[in-house]
Amino acid sequence: MKPAAFLLLLVMAGNVRSAGPVVAPRGSSVTQVIELRNFEFAPPRVEVFTGDTVVWVNRDAAPHTATDSLGRWDSGNLASGERWVWVAREAGAYGVVCRYHPAMRGALVVRAPRGLVSQLR
Amino acid sequence: MLLRFAPPTAALAALSFALVSPESAYTQAASLDDAEIAHIAVTANAIDAELAQIAQGRAVNEEVRQFAATMIRDHTGVNEQAKALAARLGVTPADNEVSRSLRSGAEAARQKLENIRGGEFDIAYMQREVEYHEAVLAALDQTLIPNSTNEELKALLQQARGAVAAHLEHARHLRRELAGR
Numbered sequence: 001m002k003p004a005a006f007l008l009l010l011v012m013a014g015n016v017r018s019a020g021p022v023v024a025p026r027g028s029s030v031t032q033v034i035e036l037r038n039f040e041f042a043p044p045r046v047e048v049f050t051g052d053t054v055v056w057v058n059r060d061a062a063p064h065t066a067t068d069s070l071g072r073w074d075s076g077n078l079a080s081g082e083r084w085v086w087v088a089r090e091a092g093a094y095g096v097v098c099r100y101h102p103a104m105r106g107a108l109v110v111r112a113p114r115g116l117v118s119q120l121r
Numbered sequence: 122m123l124l125r126f127a128p129p130t131a132a133l134a135a136l137s138f139a140l141v142s143p144e145s146a147y148t149q150a151a152s153l154d155d156a157e158i159a160h161i162a163v164t165a166n167a168i169d170a171e172l173a174q175i176a177q178g179r180a181v182n183e184e185v186r187q188f189a190a191t192m193i194r195d196h197t198g199v200n201e202q203a204k205a206l207a208a209r210l211g212v213t214p215a216d217n218e219v220s221r222s223l224r225s226g227a228e229a230a231r232q233k234l235e236n237i238r239g240g241e242f243d244i245a246y247m248q249r250e251v252e253y254h255e256a257v258l259a260a261l262d263q264t265l266i267p268n269s270t271n272e273e274l275k276a277l278l279q280q281a282r283g284a285v286a287a288h289l290e291h292a293r294h295l296r297r298e299l300a301g302r
Contacts (some may be wrong), residue, residue, distance in 0.1 A: 040289040061202040061280040062195035080202055100191045101287055102294075 020083065031055060034106070036064045041096060041106030048088050050113050057083040069095030086120070153217065153264075155271050160214035160221070162265060162278060163203050165257050166196040169250075175231065176246045185243045188250070188295055190289065199281050206273055209282040240299075247296040254289035261285065 035042045037059040048054060056066040058078040066075040066084055072094075075084035088110040097104040098104035153161075173192035180186045207214055230249055237245050261282045269275045 038283040048260050058285060061199040061277065062284045080198060100194060103287060103290055103292065 045107040047109045049111050052088050055088045065099045067099050069097050097102050156215040157217040158269050160220045164220040164223050166200045170196040181241045195284050244299050250292040258285050
């Protein structure tokens with residue numbers, strides 16, 4: 001058996017052995033880019049799955065932050081052109097604000113893992 | 122950089138509120154080139170950041186102090202971009218009658234605020250910020266952006282416009298809040 005095929009079998013065995021949800025391999029996660037442009041989050045509302053990556057990029061000349069409205073996470077100061085990478089670990093709905101500019105508001109929804117296919121018994 | 126002539130506008134005259142006569146603003150506006158437009162924008166940014174430095178130490182309301190901190194952060198950020206752009210283009214922002222009058226106006230505003238303390242300072246500062254950002258926004262829309270010829274300068278002015286518009290809304294909100302107390 002070729003090493004790659006053997007590895008695939010191991011991965012599959014791991015999934016079958018699990019009593020919990022089956023999730024897609026890690027490689028299926030995606031990256032969602034949110035721009036901070038013209039003092040707005042663009043797009044203003046984003047949905048991702050746990051394991052996905054969200055990248056906030058400041059396209060304005062003025063600095064911004066991408067901050068959870070309840071203070072659970074915060075990008076810190078993002079100067080013009082800077083980006084912040086955040087991995088969605090927990091499902092939930094997050095309000096996103098800029099600490100410097102109160103009118104800037106966005107929403108981020110993190111859903112259950114992508115690739116949830118079945119509950120194996 | 123290409124030179125282009127900007128028509129006189131009431132917006133630029135409003136921005137140059139400290140000029141001895143409005144006619145001189147019109148005369149100056151008729152001969153502005155990109156280097157001078159860049160200098161007006163840099164001066165307008167610097168003036169508001171400097172006034173905010175005073176407000177940070179003088180304001181009693183926490184939201185007003187935070188607003189002042191935002192003015193320093195944002196206007197400094199925009200000016201860093203402007204200086205980088207000027208260096209990249211090999212252009213030296215040129216002093217002119219409008220930017221000099223802005224300086225005079227800023228000094229007058231500083232002196233006016235100098236003798237005010239407590240909650241009255243907060244109200245006077247936010248009133249000044251509303252009026253100043255209204256004037257800068259009008260100048261950007263009616264004169265500075267339409268008459269800038271370099272595309273990168275125009276793009277930066279449009280970015281600055283976004284900041285000024287957001288600041289204006291923020292300032293109006295705080296002014297309303299302070300008036301309601």
